[in-house]
Amino acid sequence: MATGTADATDTLPSSGPTSDGRPSGRVPLGIGAGLAATLLVVLALRLFSGRPLGVEDNGDGYRLFCGAGLTPLTADGYASWRGGWTTDFAVGPPTCPDPVPSSALVIARATTLVSGGTWSPTALGWAYAVLVGLVVGLAAWAASAGGRRRGLAVAVPVLPLAAATFPRFFVSTYSEPAGLLGCVTTAVGVAALLVTRREHRAERVVALVLTAAGGLVATTAKVAYIPVLAAAIGVCALVAVGVRRPHRVGPAIAVVTALLAVAPVLAALERQAQFYAPVNAHNLVFTTTLLEMGPTATSALGLPPEAAALTGNGYFNGPPRPDGVAWWEGAILQRPSETRNAALLLLAEHPATAARAVGVGLQATTLADLPYLDSSPATFEAPSSPDGHPGWSGARQPDLAQVLDDTRRPPWLPSALVLLALVAAATARWQGRAARWSLAAGLAAGTALALIVVAVAGDGYFEMFKHAWLAAYLLAVSGLCLAGAAVTALAVPLIARRSRARGEGAQG
Structure with a gap:
């Protein structure tokens, strides 16, 4: 989920080692990396301007911000579908008894403590920017244990944040921003693990804690992000720390992380x-x-033939639901678990169909900018509309297919990237110094694929573009890692040849 370092630089000396062999100046390096990461997010979100970028509420925001005691200061008291994101909220006691449990709610509540009675999502933007800088700084310090150039490894998971596509969720009342923060934390932790050695005990422990904590934050933001937790636990379980007894700390952290995650x-x-x-x-x-x-699949699902008339229609935002129809209320309202399990079993029995559905989810990552959710602040006077775009929400056909067809981005690219990254990871042992890049690419791509599988199995194509958004970030990281593997594979032999040539010239 993160990157190794370009090992061609290992042939170059690091200056100023300390008495234990670690390079000096690592604390300033970590501080500088953290400040740079924070500044990157701040600039991407335009937080210094009067019109920072954010994400319009699609109705999901209330489930979280009501628990933080936030009330939209708008003409009609609502925040969703206003043609932009709501800039001002009044702060008070929680306005709902059962807000969605999320790590994003914890962060939102913390920012309201210094609000002074009114609050804006821009406060969240600043908070997340600082948190990103904190975890990147810690990871850069750890990664630089074997050489200051290795601290640059943590830059790769941060680079996608330069595009507003991803960090603009930091200025929103969704759970997604905490999921992204957790994913970035795990990614930079893995980066530090990949470029340190087992004798770097303190540094690897810090990297392991970052990796595990990121998985917890992501999964407690949204349970659909549980593949990030699984990846983090898997990495921790495989990492050795120390030379004499190398197999205790990593697995212990993996077990503790798993236990902490069970209840939430x-x-x-x-x-x-x-x-x-x-x-x-x-x-x-x-x-x-x-x-x-x-339509022939209706019988296998326990539905009558007339159920096929609802094909392509989502629960929300699509044509009216058939309330009062006995077969629909029985299968959907009264026996939803049985009906859902039958659908999943049917897809499992037809792997080509299941693969095609996952392919649609992967294609949705090419539209992670989510233009149907406005980035600009809304005006106070604009009333909330009842719903959003039925195609972008995946709630109605043929609108969804039209959205997918209208994109100019290659629909096959995400699937090809996942396949290439997984093959690269599987063959890493034969890649020399490019191996760590390939392992990182495979981990990121595999986690992204798992996120898509969970999204499709959980809610079908409904809101697929938003549900695939975090997977798109991981695919961006995977692509950068593959590029790093290619550059390393080409650069290392070239440097070796030049070194031999210089040596032969000196002898001559």
């Missing part, structure tokens, strides 16, 4: 089943399973 993950799954089981079942069946398999 189970609570989130229980809440999802309690509030959204019918929604998820409807979306999986009608926006994906029947759409991909055709």
Whole structure:
């Protein structure tokens, strides 16, 4: 999920080592890297300007900001679908008894403590920028243990944040920004692990804690981000620390992280089943399973033939639901778990169809800029509209297909990138100094693929573009790592040849 360093630089000496062999000046390097990462986010979001970039609320924001005691200061008291993001909120006691449990809520509540009675999502933007700088600074310090150039390894997971596509969620009332923060934290932690050695005990422990903490923050932001936690735990379990007894710290951190995640993950799954089981079942069946398999699949799902008329229609934002129709209420409202399980089993029995559905999810990562969610601040006078774009929300066909067809970006590119990264990781042992880059690329791509699988299995094509957004970030990291592997594979032999030529010239 992060990168190794360009090992061609290992042939160059590091200046000023300390008595234990570690280079000097590492603390200033870490501070500088952290400040640079913070500044990168600040500039990408235009936080110094009067019109910073953010993300319009699609209705999901209330489930989180109500728990922080925030009330939109708008003409109608709502914040969703206003043609921009709401800039001002009043701060008070929580306005709902059951806000969505999320690490994003913890961060939002913390920023309200210094609000002075009114609050803006720009406060979140600044908070996330500082948090990104903090984790990057720690990771850069750890990564530089074997040489200051190695501290540059943490730059790769940070580079995608230069595009507003990803950090603009930091200025929003969604759970996604905490998911991105967790993903970045895990990524820079893995970067530090890849470029340090087992004798760098303190540095590797710091990197392991970052890796594990990032997985926890991401998964407790949204339970659909659990692949990030799985990747973090897997990495920690495989990392050795120390020379004499190298197999204790990493696995111990992996076990502790897994135990800490059990309660919040189970609570989130229980809440999802309690509030959204019918929604998820409807979306999986009608926006994906029947759409991909055709009307003949109704019988295998326990539905009558007339159910095929709803194919392509989401629970929200699509044509009106068939409330009062006995078969729909029975299958969706009364038995959502059974219906959803039948849909998943049917997809598992037809792997080509399942792969095509995952391919659609991967294609959605090419539109991670989510233009249907406005980046500009909304005006106070603009009333909230009832819903968003049915195509971008994945709630109605043929609108969804039209959105996918209209993009000028190659639809096959994400799938090809995932395949290439996984092959590169599988063959890393034969790649010499490019191996760490390839392992990082494969980890990032594999985690992105898992995020897409969870998204499709959880809610079908509904809101697929937004659900695929974090996977798009990981694919960007994976692509940069593959580029690093290619450059290393070409640069190392060239440097070796030049070194031999200089040596032969000196002898001559």
